[in-house]
Amino acid sequence: EDQVTQSPEALRLQEGESSSLNCSYTVSGLRGLFWYRQDPGKGPEFLFTLYSAGEEKEKERLKATLTKKESFLHITAPKPEDSATYLCAVDTTDSWGKLQFGAGTQVVVTP
């Protein structure tokens, strides 16, 4: 059975304190791994898609990386506006077109 696990569940950072979020996955065949940002009471906002091990993508203070077993979302020098829940999801060869989501990591960045 495909599984997606995110850690930690919650992360509290000081402004400027870099850190990483983890998304580990066990799937039959990965077609793509997705990162989303979700603000309270709002819909998830698409950030990145990663397709193969070794791939990296960046957007402002966020950088996503992918290995064969996990993905990391690195937040460099975070600001309070980076506070959100970050979700990862996978699209697999067995369920093409349907995404399986992790439970998310809630990030709070304090000034």
Add this chain to the structure above:
Amino acid sequence: DADVTQTPRNRITKTGKRIMLECSQTKGHDRMYWYRQDPGLGLRLIYYSFDVKDINKGEISDGYSVSRQAQAKFSLSLESAIPNQTALYFCATSDLASAGNEQFFGPGTRLTVL
């Protein structure tokens, strides 16, 4: 204007009532999805549709039904609402032609069943 819209944004109803949540999109995408989100459980797929004539059950379809009225419209119904259907509901779309199958979400409907 938002590409994916959901109505209503908030709804409070009573046990046993029939409820319809509506989703419209202007992205021109073929695929549409309904999810529910509960604290600590993440997003769970209720139903999905890859085109107007294609409707499929997700992992938690019991107690729900859907209708794909047009490429741009996908409605979710709760025939007889119960309190454990209290949740945030999201509609999403994706493009068949996209290599990555990224999904784009609406703003959500907060449903409370008393």
